[in-house]
Amino acid sequence: MKTKSKLVFLELITSLFGWIWIGASIIALYSLIVALFSDGTWSQFFWALGASIIAKWLTRGFEDNRERIAYEAKLVNEGYSVEEAGQIWFQQYSKTSESGNQSNDLMAIIQAYGKAIETSAPSPSCVADENKLPYPKNKIKKAIIAGLRSTEDPQIKEHLKISYIQLADWQKDVGELDQGFNLTNIDINQDTESLAKAVLKQPSSSRNWATITQKEQEILKQELQDLGLW
Incomplete structure (x- = not known):
């Protein structure tokens, strides 16, 4: 030819x-x-x-x-x-x-993390062990930052920022079972006294995870702000 x-x-x-x-x-x-x-x-x-x-x-x-x-x-x-x-x-x-x-490697990391959010993310108010992430947390953070810098689409940017903050839902030394107040197992339609008892039955150690998660969420948000990506 x-x-x-x-x-x-x-x-x-x-x-x-x-x-x-x-x-x-x-x-x-x-x-x-x-x-x-x-x-x-x-x-x-x-x-x-x-x-x-x-x-x-x-x-x-x-x-x-x-x-x-x-x-x-x-x-x-x-x-x-x-x-x-x-x-x-x-x-x-x-x-x-x-x-x-x-660039292709970074996108593969973002896709794998997105799949983890969809299929195995901990329930609201709960945390999962960091080892359950498909890649180390720092590696996922770098990939998301690269993704934020490479796209101009505001919707995708917003999704990536939310995914970055959601990394706080995975913490070290949580163990095989997710920890936290698993509200999905509590009937919110029951009377106040029964609801209070159900909440108190949650593992006592779980009360610390909410504070830990919230603190890291603030740190992650600040990281994006410092990079000019928020």
Whole structure:
């Protein structure tokens, strides 16, 4: 296939995946709104976000390939051999590929954490052991910060900020069982005396977790404020 034909073909493929990227991003945004305000599932949001990321990656890949062919053809016209043109392109491309791989890794961390929030987050007023997170807490924090800095979408930014604060729901040395006032097991429709007794039956050690969690929530919020991300 001649260089011009290759460039036309790659431009068409790039446009196709570009539209898929845009469509998946729109679906992800819609799913996020539904999940936040209409009691929708988070799984649809993360699947759409994943599809958007893959389409974006493919779009960039085909675009890079098109740019490579055009760049090498230009160098050959200037007198370089095909081998020399390929080496020059590789030197230019390798400078940016490392940062792209890092971005994909950070997105994988955010997706895994989002899945944990959806499927295994502790009940309201409870905390889970930090070891139950898919990655160390500091690693998740760095990934979310990178995500906040890389997106301009206000809805996604808000979701990432909430997810950052929710890291306080996972604490060290909690143990295998979640700790705290598990209000989901208490019938709030019972009389006041019975309700008080039910609350007092909660483990005595659980009373400290609310203070610990609230304190870390304030610290996490302050971290985002200090970074200019809140």
